[in-house]
Amino acid sequence: MHQLIASPHNGAFLVARPGARAGMRIPRALYEQVASIAESGAPLPPWLLEGARTAWDLDLAGLTMRDTVLVRPETGLGYGRATYEINKGCNFNCEHCYLAERRFEGLPWVGKARLLRLLRDAGVLWLQFTGGEPLIDRDFMDAYTFAHRSGMLIEILTNGSRLHRPEVIALLRELPPYKVTVSLYGATPDSFDSLTRRKGAFKLVERGLAAAREAGLPLELALIFTRHNAHEVDAMRAVADRYGAARTEYGTISPTYSGTPEPLAAQAPGFLDKTGVFQGCPAGHTFFHVDPHGLATMCKVGRENPVDLMAEGLDGLLRLPGIADAQMLRTGGCGGCQLSGTCRVCRPLAKAYQEAKAPLNTYCRHGNEEA
Template identity: 70%
Template structure:
């Protein structure tokens, strides 16, 4: 099994190690050299052995390059990231979920394999498994192994409910992910189970956190602040500090991606995130999203004009940048805003809020909107 990955990344070339945050940038000539030594069966070059020892404490000196170094080729599309909604099905029923529906359906295993090959050939190095809840998909473990063996650095976006299972711990220990991000919906069973509408959900999450810590699996926690748990933010932070390498707080609740307002009822008053000014996004150009049926869109929210990868193949992705650019145009209630230069909400998300007829104070960082429209 490969120890390091050499891959194009946009206009650069990088070397990464599965499960490690540190990486290194190399010139194109070194990438070509690694490809040559792998094909010819030569040992790992000295410069890479020295760099791996310094960066990761990994000893590659004298070892064959083939089997230890996976070299990913240049691709015409040169996308670097993708998110894959392997299945919308979920074992929770969260009040704030942005998915319009949570149907448990998707591609058969053989088509999932074909999709992953296309993602590899599109240049995708960073792949996020999401859902729904990805770990409950019957093909999750198989697809995870497939993506890992294809040389992708994997993030799992999960509710943590299956993390305690021995087979999950074994998978993540033997094929380390780049990141496991777990959503924390409260510090107590009362608040957690109330938001997820799943009795016992908090207990499952805590079992998973303890199992991952014992196995040495690095975690990130996403603290989801809502009306159910706003009084527990301090306690949620303590959980994150005990079990996670790092954590991030999220308080802005969005409508569903097709503009239904139901999730907004979970938002905690007074916790609107004053995030950075939105200055554009490379969605559709550097990365893209794929739904359970193999349809590619610019991102999880901007789902207009989906492209069927299963029918069109990679040629379909050639149309995605123009589709993404069209969705970035200011529209609807924001078209005449005098403060648009300091807006913090991306265009597809703003459109979803507007279609949901959401009050401005649920998403607009300009306050009550008196100076906006």
């Protein structure tokens, strides 16, 4: 099994290590050097041995290229990142969920394997498994293994309810992700179970966090602030500290990506995210999202005019930048806005709010609020 990955990425060349965030940027000449000997029994070049010691405290002396380094080939497409919504189904029923429906459906295993090959061949180096809840998909274990062994660096975005299972922990120990992000919906069973609308959800997630910590997995907690847990903000931060996890905080609840308003009822007053001014996004150009049926879109929210990868193959991705650019135009309810230069919301998300007929103060966050 490879210990290092040499890969093109957005016009540059990287050496990465599965399960690690640190890496090395290298010139084309060194990438071509390792590519030329990748399948041989040659030893690793001295610069790569020294780089591995510096970046990861890893001693690879005496090992061969064939057994140690996976070289990802160059591709005509510049997509370095993708998210894969392996299944929209979920074992929670969260009030704030942005998915319009949570159906257990998607491609059979043969289709999933073909889709993952397409992602690999599109140049995807960083892949996020998401859902729904990815760990409940019947093919998750095989899909994760396939992606990891194809030379992708993986993040799992999960509700944590299946993270305690021995087979999951064993897989992630053997083939480590670079991050496991667990959504935290409260610091007590009352708040957590109320939002997820599943009794016992909090206890399941605590078991998962404990198992992940014991296994040494790279944990991050996404703290989701809602009307159910706004009084527990400090306690939620303490949960992250207790499990030794990094944390990010989210206070803005969005409508469903199809523009229906139901999730907005979970918004806690005073908890809109204080994001920066929106200055563009690489979605659709260097990054894309793919749903359970293999439909590729610019991101999880901007799902207009999807590209059917299963029918069109990689050629379909050539159309995606133009589709993304069209969705970024300030039209409809944002057309003619005199404060668009200080807007903090991307156009696809603003459109979802507008279609949901959401009050302006739930999403319009200009730098000058009074204006």
